[in-house]
Amino acid sequence: MNTVDLGPSNVGGDNPPFIVAEIGSNHNGDMDLCRDIIDAAVGAGTDAVKFQSWTEETLISEEEYQRNTEYENKKKHFGTLREMVREYQFTPDQHRTIQEYCQEQDITFCSSVFSEQEADLLEELDVPFYKIASMDINNLPLLDYVARKGRPMIVSTGMATMAEIEQAVHTIQEAGNNEIVLLHCVSVYPPDMDLLNLRNMETLQTAFDVPVGFSDHTLGTSIPLAAIARGACVVEKHFTIDKDLPGWDHAISANPEELEMLVEEGNRIHRALGSTVRTVSQAELDKRVQFRRSAIAQKPLEEGETLTKGKVAFKRPGSGVSPDEFDYAEGQQVTDSVKEGHVIHWHHLDGDRHEE
Numbered sequence: 001m002n003t004v005d006l007g008p009s010n011v012g013g014d015n016p017p018f019i020v021a022e023i024g025s026n027h028n029g030d031m032d033l034c035r036d037i038i039d040a041a042v043g044a045g046t047d048a049v050k051f052q053s054w055t056e057e058t059l060i061s062e063e064e065y066q067r068n069t070e071y072e073n074k075k076k077h078f079g080t081l082r083e084m085v086r087e088y089q090f091t092p093d094q095h096r097t098i099q100e101y102c103q104e105q106d107i108t109f110c111s112s113v114f115s116e117q118e119a120d121l122l123e124e125l126d127v128p129f130y131k132i133a134s135m136d137i138n139n140l141p142l143l144d145y146v147a148r149k150g151r152p153m154i155v156s157t158g159m160a161t162m163a164e165i166e167q168a169v170h171t172i173q174e175a176g177n178n179e180i181v182l183l184h185c186v187s188v189y190p191p192d193m194d195l196l197n198l199r200n201m202e203t204l205q206t207a208f209d210v211p212v213g214f215s216d217h218t219l220g221t222s223i224p225l226a227a228i229a230r231g232a233c234v235v236e237k238h239f240t241i242d243k244d245l246p247g248w249d250h251a252i253s254a255n256p257e258e259l260e261m262l263v264e265e266g267n268r269i270h271r272a273l274g275s276t277v278r279t280v281s282q283a284e285l286d287k288r289v290q291f292r293r294s295a296i297a298q299k300p301l302e303e304g305e306t307l308t309k310g311k312v313a314f315k316r317p318g319s320g321v322s323p324d325e326f327d328y329a330e331g332q333q334v335t336d337s338v339k340e341g342h343v344i345h346w347h348h349l350d351g352d353r354h355e356e
Helices: 031-044 062-067 081-088 092-104 116-124 140-147 162-174 200-208 222-229 256-273 282-291 323-329
Strands: 018-024 048-053 108-113 130-132 153-156 180-185 212-216 234-238 294-297 312-315
Touching: 018 031, 018 256, 031 048, 031 092, 031 256, 048 092, 048 116, 062 081, 092 108, 092 116, 108 116, 108 130, 116 140, 130 140, 140 153, 140 162, 153 162, 162 180, 162 200, 180 200, 180 234, 200 212, 212 222, 222 234, 222 256, 234 256, 294 323, 312 323
Parallel strands: 018 048, 018 234, 048 108, 130 153, 153 180, 180 212, 212 234
Antiparallel strands: 294 312
16 A cells, blocks of 8 residues: 655554644634644644635535524524634635644644635645545545645545545546545544444555545544554544534534543554564563473482473473473483472483573
């Protein structure tokens, strides 16, 4: 499987998981709050912070605005859909301001692109890669347009069939872009556990031979950590500094403590996964002497005596004749007496097999 260069890091293969704090619209249109969330993501050790590049005009139709004018949940929805979109949209000036702040804080700025004009804006900002949200996996004109920018693309697969995912990958590749990362995703906030199907990550990697990660909408950290244990190369997690803030996604987002745990434990899991090649570490080799068994004299063994299985037991330590080598030792003559309960070494015997 090829790796993909996301700018600050390569993903896939043996590379550590790339952790993306999805701020999205959790800035609530307040750039001071946005900076505070970025600071918390930096403090947690996150690789990147991600936003959503859409405006009142590029995301939602007039019919949809007219249909959504009132909500029961006043904490999550403070007004009409139009009012919320207008408040939470990420303007071009805000893009530039926040990207500059991310550069100052030494964290990667990235964003989901929802239209061609926003793709052009992100191109102007020289982002290291583009993110395509699950809702646009069948938006083939947008996929083609973004792919022709020639930058890596991370594509979420929520709500999509395998046929739709194949069509999306084919569209990107036909545009001359093979730098693709797919994210397994379930577009429910939060999803039930029986909807997650993390083994789908292996299905996607087998089918498309690209790096595969996980876009997480669950509560807590156990599921994204499980995804890392199954090989997720990128993990995207909604993030806030306060789950009790008003807005769309704060309640289902990770807080700073959870994000820090995801980063730290994710890296530990990655290190623990290691290699598929079976090796025995020097630390384990050293333990063999302490924990394995050797032939032990059941009674005093005198010089000239023939060694037989009935005269030994196998006990710790593992510094002498081992159980799997005893067939070579049996029948040999004792050349150096051994006390009862002591380890039998090869130098006690007259055979050709000797310790190194």
